[in-house]
Amino acid sequence: MSSSIVTPDRVLIVDKRLVPIDGEQFHFIQLQHPRTKQEQSYAIDQQTKTVFELIQSTRSHSSWFINDQHVLPDGSLYIITPVNIIFLLLPSLWSHARLNSIPLTKIINDSFKQLQLDNDFILEKLQSICDIDSKTNLIKLNNEKLFLWIRDRIDRLKKHVEDEEHAFDLVCEYLSDDIIEQCQQELKLHGNVRYDVPIGQKTSSTITTTTTVLCTLYLLEKRSSSSHANDKVNLSTNDQNVSKTVVDHAKQILFEHHLNASQSSSFHEFHRIQNKSDCIFAKRARCWNAPHWLDNISIEDNCERLLPSFILFCAFVKETSIDGYVIEIPHNDLTTTLEDFGQVFKQILRFLSDHDPAKRHCMSVSPKRIGEKGWVFEFDRITFFLTTFTPHYPETHPRYAHGSKKYCHILFQPELSFLRHNLPDDTPETNWTQPITSRDKIRVAFREQGREYSIRPTIYYPPSHDMIRPLSNDLDDVIEWWL
Structure with missing residues (x-):
């Protein structure tokens, strides 16, 4: 399995029914998540043209012991799940193709080109939610088709979860706020729906009080130290003098808490x-x-x-x-x-x-x-x-x-x-x-x-x-x- 994104020597769980045995056809790329716009790892199976989302499940203070020979310090478990490419294309379609017909090239940005999917395959997928001129390959988002397609996603999920609100919640993890708002109006969905960090970006739910206190004390101490003449730390926590490690650590604590x-x-x-x-x-x-x-x-x-x-x-x-x-x-x-x-x-x-x-x-x-x-x-x-x-x-x-x-x-x-x-x-x-x-x-x-x-x-x-x-x-x- 080749990749420039995922660090080697990690434990990845793969359903053999979803990907080929030949790992060379299975590689990783990074794309913006359709809801959060944050960079996220995805995988593409070139043989079946299936796109997968990489999900990380983390446990603190854990490692992997592999074949009685190797110890992997990273105890995270990586899982891949299929994701419909329509979700990945929808932000661009919503921004550019709602009012006017545009060429497909305007939708396929440089990062999406990493999937190496041919235009015919993408156009075939987009027929579910777009009007397409077969001669010019101009596309325009069709709101009626889009909401019927989303309704179908929700109905499929309803068979496997508690109720419609839960199914809608799961679909909304891949939709922007304005699309969600339109869904609520067009599909009459007014349940008690809440949206959290997308599943693929959730951090561990385990947190220690000691870590929270230490991080908070760091921020407080950072201000009190500003009175020293030789200290160049700014007063605001929004400055750039906090190290990336501390910021990442604090952000993780913030999400977990x-x-x-x-x-x-x-x-x-x-x-x-x-x-x-x-x-x-x-x-x-x-x-x-x-x-x-x-x-x-x-x-x-x-x-x-x-x-x-x-x-x-x-x-x-x-x-x-x-x-x-x-x-x-x-x-x-x-x-x-x-x-x-x-x-x-x-x-x-x-x-x-x-x-x-x-x-x-x-x-x-x-x-x-x-x-x-x-x-x-x-x-x-x-x-x-x-x-x-x-x-x-x-x-x-x-x-x-x-x-x-x-x-x-x-x-x-x-x-x-x-x-x-x-x-x-x-x-x-x-x-x-x-x-x-x-x-x-x-x-x-x-x-x-x-x-x-x-x-x-x-x-x-x-x-x-x-x-x-x-x-x-x-x-x-x-x-x-x-x-």
Whole structure:
């Protein structure tokens, strides 16, 4: 088996029914994953023209003992599974061939040419989702064919998994956000679907507390050392002075911790809000949960507990594609009214501001300034859009917590997350009868459920006014939590 991508001396499990015995016809290449756009290893069997995805299963502190002769330090297990090339071509088709007919050469980029598949074979595959001019070989994506093809993928998977939502979830691991959104509308798929790191890119679910603490301490120590005259370390965790080894290690910890945290019981309360939200992006948003809030210690002490994880979240949020950080606060005597909750909210933001590693200290301005246009919450040079959900809101309110009675939630959304999902610019205008943009569709969805958003006549307003919405949902009624 020849390859310039996969390191030799690894254990690879291969189904003999899928690949030829002659390993020379089976080689590895790297292509962008259709959902994450990250480089991933694939294999091609030139004889059958079958493309496979390489999946790595990792266990910590493990090795392989082969034939009583060899010990392989890498205890990972590599598996190959077939993948339909339509998934690999779909991002280019969606970007370039939705409105106009284009030549096949515009779809086949240089990296895809590594598969060495002839044009006739590719055109034959694309007939399932495209209109093709046989004379000119011009192709155009046919939406009706595409969604029928995706529907067929889901129906096939339904025979082997729990339900349709699970089947849709698996298919979505290979689709971009905008295609998923169209699928939900065209195929009437509105289940509680969540999308995680694609299977082939998941890391081990095992993580040690010691490793997390060491990584966090490294980041904290990195800042404290900046006071030394000869130390050239920058203040932000987004700088380039962190070694690649440390960054890769920390990113792995971030993913592993996210996967573990998403299974915790405390996270399920916010999952309920996500899964029942009328926002088309909420169900597939990937959120990082703060440490469990303790009733028997002070607000400041709880903030001390969550600070390291918030720093780690901000340090690598650009590369890990996580959409938000959630703080879950028990609903008790401290949050009896929205105004009471506002004071807890203010204490949390002030604590984070006081410990901002970039030393911007956005809360260290006059209260009047926080309530004005132009102010935004910022931490480690990352600006955030803040949203809150509490049991105070009725079912007719857009901030309704969907039955979550025990907790108040604060959602920190990095503004770069909105760029990642390619949201259109904010606008006071809404196409109610024929919603076109995702923003239109979100507003229409909330209205149809009886939870219509109050939309300002301008896009220039103080962000602090929307962080805790009043029970009246009246734009003139403002909860001044910053005072």
